[in-house]
Amino acid sequence: MAIQLIDHGSTQGYQVRVGPRHAALTKFFAVRKHGGPRKALAAARAAESQLARQTEAPASRTGARRQAPANNTSGVVGVRPRYVVFSDVPYLYFVASWSVDGKPRCTSFSAEKHGLLGALELAMRRRGKAIGVPCEITPRQAWSRMKHLVSTTLN
Numbered sequence: 001m002a003i004q005l006i007d008h009g010s011t012q013g014y015q016v017r018v019g020p021r022h023a024a025l026t027k028f029f030a031v032r033k034h035g036g037p038r039k040a041l042a043a044a045r046a047a048e049s050q051l052a053r054q055t056e057a058p059a060s061r062t063g064a065r066r067q068a069p070a071n072n073t074s075g076v077v078g079v080r081p082r083y084v085v086f087s088d089v090p091y092l093y094f095v096a097s098w099s100v101d102g103k104p105r106c107t108s109f110s111a112e113k114h115g116l117l118g119a120l121e122l123a124m125r126r127r128g129k130a131i132g133v134p135c136e137i138t139p140r141q142a143w144s145r146m147k148h149l150v151s152t153t154l155n
Contacts, residue, residue, distance in 0.1 A: 003044050012037075014044035019055040027051065066111035076135065076142045078127045079120070081150050083107065092116075092150060098130040104128065117143060 006028070008033045013030040027047050034040035075135045083090045092111040099105060107126055109119040121139040128134040135142070 003041070003048060014046050016048045016051060018048060018051040025051045025055055034038070037069050055094045076124065076146065078131070079142065081146060092119075094119045096123040096127040096130070098127055100130075106136075 002017045004017070006013050006015050008039070008082070009032075012032070013028055013034075016027045018025050022072040027044075028042045029047070031037050031040045034043050063082055068098045080095050082093050082095050084093055085091070093108040094111065095106055095108045097104065097106040107123075109122040109126075111119040114117070115140045120143055124139060124142060137145075
């Protein structure tokens with residue numbers, strides 16, 4: 001829930017936004033129409049509580065995401081390839097990501113050090129250990145899904 005002052009050119013007032021980003025309810029309270037900034041803010045605060053009662057509470061997701069969203073191009077949730085450049089030489093790493101109590105965590109494994117499939121397997125195992133659910137596919141299957149993301153000149 002938020003009340004924001006809008007002061008742009010001839011538009012002056014308070015914008016109330018309530019609800020999740022994709023389904024937020026908004027309402028604007030013009031200073032001129034409500035007879036001044038204090039009255040417009042008071043009307044915005046009253047409307048904020050009214051709009052809050054109309055919106056549903058956002059569904060809370062418990063635990064880590066286990067199913068790949070539609071825009072996931074690697075095919076493996078929480079594991080992605082990443083290049084890091086040292087002295088103008090790109091090195092491939094596989095990054096495992098998860099969250100602990102809402103705080104993001106990640107670690108990476110070098111394909112140079114562990115080998116391509118070895119680094120991918122370590123990243124998949126680390127994410128599985130962190131979220132408590134092992135990955136359902138093998139590193140070879142995961143590699144076949146994400147090899148289009150890795151530059152062919154660096155393989």
